[in-house]
Amino acid sequence: MTALRPEVADPDREGGPEAPAPASEGTGLVQLHESIATLLASRGQWRQAYQHLRSAFDLVHAGREEQPKVPEQLRREVDRLRREHAEAREQSLRDSLTDSYNRRYLDERLVALVAERGATTGGLAIALIDLDWFKQVNDTFGHLLGDRVLQRVVELLQAELPEHGFCARYGGEEFVIVLPDVDVTSAIQITEAARMRVERHAWASLAPGLRVTVSIGLAYEPPAAETPSRPPVAPEQQLLRADSLLYTAKQSGRNAVAYREGGRVRLAGAASGRRGITEPRVSGY
Structure with missing residues (x-):
């Protein structure tokens, strides 16, 4: 998963409650969310993985007046993976001949x-x-x-x-x-x-x-x-x-x-x- 780079704060702007996190701290948090998302995705926990990816995007764009949405392509991909995982799980619990549970x-x-x-x-x-x-x-x-x-x-x-x-x-x-x-x-x-x-x-x-x-x-x-x-x-x-x-x-x-x-x-x-x-x-x- 490609690392997301946070926007660096303007040095002339005073820090405060709305100021973005320092670059090193923001980068660390982004990477942490990405690592957690990767681990959750490997376990098939797609919804939680998506939430951590969203948090990473929010950190990257912290301080902007308008928060960007997660790209629709990524949302569709996560939904597709989650659906395929659910279908695979269901099939693993079914008898192949009668389609009853196994x-x-x-x-x-x-x-x-x-x-x-x-x-x-x-x-x-x-x-x-x-x-x-x-x-x-x-x-x-x-x-x-x-x-x-x-x-x-x-x-x-x-x-x-x-x-x-x-x-x-x-x-x-x-x-x-x-x-x-x-x-x-x-x-x-x-x-x-x-x-x-x-x-x-x-x-x-x-x-x-x-x-x-x-x-x-x-x-x-x-x-x-x-x-x-x-x-x-x-x-x-x-x-x-x-x-x-x-x-x-x-x-x-x-x-x-x-x-x-x-x-x-x-x-x-x-x-x-x-x-x-x-x-x-x-x-x-």
């Missing part, structure tokens, strides 16, 4: 949500979702159509999520829906509605004879106000609970949402009437 974003967001637990009035729901018999889909219809199925499932899962809810790819044909600041009844309704959207979708439009369903394990952590003496449950533990309940949904006939209520494992919606519900592999509660 495991990296999921891990980061869950840690933040657990840290915010005391500031919300609702609980945190985590639903682990697995496509039923997906290997058969790939074996019967091919992997290209299997990829299209994964993309369509994500679209259906995300279709009616609340404002702060999101879907992330957990791995393979497993996905996670995260629902912050919700009550348990709403969490069950949202996940059961997602399951039904997948089941009722016109899959035959992709390939004759194609049918796709999902099984879901729903773990729910109540708000801190309801359990003030209990430490927050770590994200890994909630995912473990959801995985255990997913096992129950699959072993109890698939195409169902399994959750825990009053110490008992239950199935939501139409699956609630099934007999012989399998207990989770590990309780974790």
Whole structure:
């Protein structure tokens, strides 16, 4: 970054509150702002970098009646760099196939949500979702159509999520829906509605004879106000609970949402009437 040179004060003009800083001092401040701007820019902190560049310009032109504006070209360049950085950051958090969030974003967001637990009035729901018999889909219809199925499932899962809810790819044909600041009844309704959207979708439009369903394990952590003496449950533990309940949904006939209520494992919606519900592999509660 080219150094900006401050204007030297007129020796016949008396110093005062409005007099520019001595040349050596002004030069040092300008260089300091430029160095900070360079460091911030290297970290992608474009707004702060721009502010330090503006301060450098102000120092260079200190004492003039009219303060010049930062050149429009520089402003556009900073805005472009900031936009590109934001886009690159967003892409790094997305799954390349389904465009849902990836495991990296999921891990980061869950840690933040657990840290915010005391500031919300609702609980945190985590639903682990697995496509039923997906290997058969790939074996019967091919992997290209299997990829299209994964993309369509994500679209259906995300279709009616609340404002702060999101879907992330957990791995393979497993996905996670995260629902912050919700009550348990709403969490069950949202996940059961997602399951039904997948089941009722016109899959035959992709390939004759194609049918796709999902099984879901729903773990729910109540708000801190309801359990003030209990430490927050770590994200890994909630995912473990959801995985255990997913096992129950699959072993109890698939195409169902399994959750825990009053110490008992239950199935939501139409699956609630099934007999012989399998207990989770590990309780974790």
